[in-house]
Amino acid sequence: MAATEGATATAEAVEASGAPAPDAPSDFGEPTVIADGLHVVYRVRGAAGRSGGGGPAALLRALARRKGGGGAREVHAVKGVSFVARRGEAIGVIGSNGSGKSTLLRAVAGLIPPERGKVYTNGQPSLLGVNAALMNELPGERNVVLGCLAMGMTPAEVRERYDDIVDFSGINDKGDFISLPMRTYSSGMAARLRFAIAAARDHDVLLIDEALATGDRAFRKRSEKRIKELREKAGTVFLVSHSNKTIRDTCDRALWMERGELIMDGTAAEVVDAYEEANGGD
Numbered sequence: 286m287a288a289t290e291g292a293t294a295t296a297e298a299v300e301a302s303g304a305p306a307p308d309a310p311s312d313f314g315e316p317t318v319i320a321d322g323l324h325v326v327y328r329v330r331g332a333a334g335r336s337g338g339g340g341p342a343a344l345l346r347a348l349a350r351r352k353g354g355g356g357a358r359e360v361h362a363v364k365g366v367s368f369v370a371r372r373g374e375a376i377g378v379i380g381s382n383g384s385g386k387s388t389l390l391r392a393v394a395g396l397i398p399p400e401r402g403k404v405y406t407n408g409q410p411s412l413l414g415v416n417a418a419l420m421n422e423l424p425g426e427r428n429v430v431l432g433c434l435a436m437g438m439t440p441a442e443v444r445e446r447y448d449d450i451v452d453f454s455g456i457n458d459k460g461d462f463i464s465l466p467m468r469t470y471s472s473g474m475a476a477r478l479r480f481a482i483a484a485a486r487d488h489d490v491l492l493i494d495e496a497l498a499t500g501d502r503a504f505r506k507r508s509e510k511r512i513k514e515l516r517e518k519a520g521t522v523f524l525v526s527h528s529n530k531t532i533r534d535t536c537d538r539a540l541w542m543e544r545g546e547l548i549m550d551g552t553a554a555e556v557v558d559a560y561e562e563a564n565g566g567d
């Protein structure tokens with residue numbers, strides 16, 4: 286297992302470190318991700334501090350402070366989150382806007398260092414976000430090739446998978462859009478293409494941030510099927526979504542985040558039920 290601080294730790298080392306092993310369903314495989322008391326803090330440089338009141342005078346004072354450099358404001362986005370994810374699990378991450386879901390995924394992917402606590406991962410996590418980088422000026426077809434090569438596929442594998450990826454994305458359903466630059470795509474089309482590229486390979490840990498929400502019904506069905514296949518190939522899938530139905534249909538377990546804290550970890554059905562009840566039905 287690799288720990289995010291760049292150090293490497295084996296599963297035995299995790300045990301030896303005294304990392305708690307929070308409850309997890311035992312009928313799944315070995316651990317792929319362990320979050321142990323994870324805290325993530327963003328520091329926003331040049332942010333105006335909290336002003337004591339409104340009005341032009343307060344605004345001028347705030348601007349003067351910013352000119353002088355301003356202080357760094359801290360946003361404590363993830364607060365002491367612990368869980369163990371195992372091979373074969375599909376884990377939904379739910380919670381209201383700004384509750385820390387995307388931040389949690391970015392920390393698991395190793396893109397943000399923990400402020401405190403640790404994330405151990407067994408295998409390479411791949412984060413598929415709405416903002417995942419594809420080249421806007423290049424046509425979709427070039428992005429498919431580059432994206433696949435970047436994931437470690439050989440040119441022969443890319444050639445073999447190319448048609449399936451384009452079909453899966455549905456980009457060409459209504460004409461030859463795959464030869465147009467990505468910047469001409471709607472956000473939904475771009476998200477579908479990103480998912481189709483990422484889903485072309487098996488992943489140890491696949492982290493999906495809302496990409497499925499942008500697709501139509503047929504695309505969602507294809508995606509749900511592919512997520513099931515990825516799990517069957519012994520990977521772990523994390524899925525951030527505001528669609529409770531997608532979480533119920535796709536995941537067997539769910540984590541509910543609020544204000545940076547993990548407030549519930551259980552089966553997808555029981556966590557989504559509790560979430561809906563707290564939000565007055567959905």
Ligand SMILES: Nc1ncnc2c1ncn2[C@@H]1O[C@H](COP(=O)(O)OP(=O)(O)OP(=O)(O)O)[C@@H](O)[C@H]1O
Nearest residue numbers: 327329360362380381382383384385386387388389
């Ligand atoms: N790059 C950043 N710099 C500073 N603060 C950030 C940054 N990204 C997120 N935050 C803050 O961290 C907190 C958690 O944000 P995050 O995006 O993880 O929430 P989320 O649950 O994914 O939200 P949503 O459902 O709206 O996408 C929020 O208060 C947000 O303002």
